[in-house]
Each structure stands twice: as C-alpha cells, then as structure tokens.
Amino acid sequence: MAGETLSRDEVEELCRTPMRVRQLAFFERNGIRYRIDEYSNRIIVLRQPVGAPVRPDSPRPIWRSNKAVV
Template identity: 40%
Template structure:
C-alpha cells in the first residue's frame, strides 16, 4: 500500500477526473492535500483514512481551583 492515493482512487473519491474539480472537492471537504509540479492534487492516505494505530488517551478531569 502506498503512502498517497493513486489518481484512480482520487478520481473515485472526488467523482471527477478533472484536476480542478478534484482540488475543489478536497478544499470544500477540508481534506489536506498539496499540488504536485503538474498541478495534480496529492492526498496522503492518513488524510483520508486517519491513523490506524492512534491511541486516544482519556484525560481525567482535575480541578485547578485551590482548596
């Protein structure tokens, strides 16, 4: 599995083969991306799928009021 989405995967995600349409879709949906030297959007898998091994710690509430 590669680090970035393929062009076919990006086309399927954005539902358009046009790079301008893909960029507009990514911006409207807040998906982090960058443009390569040819103007095509590049999206990392983490930006779409999230991190799999991410452990969310549960923070306990602690009063900051002096007793």
Template identity: 85%
Template structure:
C-alpha cells in the same frame, strides 16, 4: 512510499471526477489536507481521508543501537 498516497484512480474515484480543478475544489470544500505537485496533480495522504495504508513494502523491525550489558 507509494502506499502512503492515494493513486490517481483512487483520487478520481473519491472525487467522482477526472478533472483536476474539480478534484482540488472537492478537497478544499471538504477540508481534506492535500497538496499540489509540480504537474498540478492533487496529492493526498491515505491517513487524511481515513483509508488504511497499504503495506507495499514491509516495515523494518526496530532495534536499539545500545549494547546490552
């Protein structure tokens, strides 16, 4: 699940500032979907900024629960 969100370093690199208030202003000004967690950190999905999702864990293979007759 860690691969779905930008890391703190990636958020700082994207916004070009380590200051959380300025990061929040950057996302609001550019209309990028985000949320604030309980520690007042900006949480951004990779898909919201167009970054590819990192495959930290392999996705499970889908199998039908129906029996083949």
C-alpha cells in the same frame, strides 16, 4: 489505496470526477488536506501525525482510579 498517497484513479473515484479543478474544489469543501507536486498532480496524504509529539524523557502521569473506595 496502497502506500501513503492515493493514485490518480483513486482520486478520481473519491471525487467522482476526472476534472482537476473540481477535485480541488471537492478537497476544499470537505477539508481534505492535499498538496500539488511539480507535475500538477494532486497528492493526498493519508497518514498524518496526530496530537502532540511524545518526548521519551517526559514523565508519564500516574493513573489513579476515580472510583470511591467503600
């Protein structure tokens, strides 16, 4: 698995089938995000942005301990 996407062989290994229709069904059933390029190849994006985008000018919340002071 090199790069940002899987190769054809890696897709076949992941889905355990060389048939494209069954591979797409596997992706749908398991909630794997994919897209199809102009050559009808399945492209699985391995890295996707997670969470809300962080703005550099937004203030960070101040951390305070929730332990009781004795």
